[in-house]
Structures are given as structure tokens and as C-alpha cells.
Amino acid sequence: MSTAIRKLVPLILLLAFPAILRAQDLKLPPGIEKLASKAKETVEVNMDGPMLHWASKFLSAEDPEERKAAKLVANLKGIYVRSYEFSDEGAYTAADVEAVRAQFRSPEWSRVVGVRSERDGDNVDVFFKLENEKIAGIVIISAEAKELTFVNIIGPLEVDQLADLGGEFGIPKLKTKPPSSKPMAKADKGEQK
């Protein structure tokens, strides 16, 4: 009896998984949420569509940064962020992060960037959700030695807006290599498909 249940559990999880993904697109395992107690600093942002639109009403049209933010969030359906900063290394395990990463190994998601650094232990993954050849969502998973961050942006985004996201909001734009050099995403794109 118990073996039958054990066999059914993965099936139930498999069936329930798309529903979980549709609900918020990023479901953090309970273990990750518990990390907040270990963290020195925790940032938790949960903004759904109505909340985003309400918040964007308070963005100033005179401030260039806020004007860009308003344009960026105009069509978004949600922004969810969890960021934990720890005092010491080893506060989380690789399995914790892998459990989150595994959620995006589905055909609708493409991993466009996946960096594993053996030197400083910084791992960054960027997943795009594509719908009709347009970006419909982004998930960023950044696992650094003392910091763990999950960002989930749901909704349509233009490529130039994405560039703004990477280069604005107080962060200087990074000069990327000319197109003759190796394309940044070539090795990673489609790996998860």
C-alpha cells in the first residue's frame, strides 16, 4: 500500500506542478522561505498586477528613473523578489537552489544565462519565458556565497526595457563585447529545452 502511494506522489506532484507555475510562476520551496530566519538581511517583495499599477501611479514623470520604471511595469503582471544576505557562507545548500532551478526546466522556459563560478562560488541563472517569440517573463536566480536572490518578473517585456533593467536604476551600464566575440547566451540557450 505504502509503495503504491510512494509511486503516486511524483505523479500527483507532476500534475499539480503546472497549476503551481501558473499561480505565481515561481514557487519557493519551504526550505528557502525558512532561510529568512538565518539571514542578516531579507528583502521580500510581492507585487501583483493591481499592486504594480497602483504603485506606478506614485512614480514621478519628472524623475527619469521613475519614468523608465513606469514604462517598464506598465504591462507587467507581477514582480516577486526574495533576497537573503547572510553573515556567513554555507547558510543554504546547493540542493535548495537546485529545487528552485528545477521548476524552470520546462519547455516554456529557456535558460539564457547560466554561470557557475568555482572560484568565488557565484552562480547566476537567467530564464526567459517566451510566448509568440516575445519575452513573457523572467526569472533570475543568483546564488552567491553570502547572498541568495530570486527575482521573478511576470508579463511582457521589450528587449530595450530589459537592457534598461540591466543598466539603469542606479547601476551603470556595462559595456558588452562587440558582436564579433562569442555571443553571451549561445552556449546556454536552449540547454534546458
Added chain:
Amino acid sequence: MTEMNKNPKPLEEALRNALRREDAPEGFALKVLAHAQQQNAAQEARRTSWLSIFSQPPLRWAAVAAVTICLVVGSIYYRNIQRQRAEGEAAKQQLMLALRIAGTKLQLAKEKVNEINTSRPESQPQNRSPRSRS
């Protein structure tokens, strides 16, 4: 000519008659005072008739209650607006923080990829850097 001699200054006489001092008729001052008093009384009556609404206790209390309600409703409305504004500002700060974090992490990803690209010379594409891209 003889007429003129008899009364040589008829114009002067006429003026003197016209401008001669005459005493006011009897009771004139009293009439003026009475008229002024009447006017004052009418003004006072008008004023008291408007304010007399509040002379009745129920109406007075109703007026006090109405003013109090207006003040309370006004202050609640004002506080509500203030609270909504504060919540909106907090939501805006959260949104900007979320975008900053997202921007920082995208920037980090770009930086890492660039580091990998620069550490791998074009001539030796097989050499692996300390960082491995999965």
C-alpha cells in the same frame, strides 16, 4: 424811479428773507431720534430673527452635531488620503527596490559572462577558465 427810491435794494431784501434764521418746528428733534431708533430696532429685529433659530435647544444641538460630524468626516477623509499616499509611496519604494535588485542581478550575470568571454582567448577556445559555464 420813485419806486426804486422807496425800496432801493429789493434783491438784498429778498435774500435776507430767504436766509433768515428760523427755529425748527416743535418736536423736530424728537421725531429724528424716534426715526433713528426705529431703524435700529428694525435692524436688530432682522438679526435676532436669523439667530433665533438657534435659540431653540434642539436646533442648537443639531447645529453643533452637524458641525462636529463635518469636522470628524473631514478629518477621517483627510487621514485616509494621507494613509493612501503613504501606502502608495511605500509601494513605489518596494517597486523601485525590486527593479534595482533585478537590475543588479542581471548586471551580475552580464559581468560574469563577460569575464568568461574575456578569459577565453579566441585562439584557444577549448581552454577552460576557473569559471565554468554550465
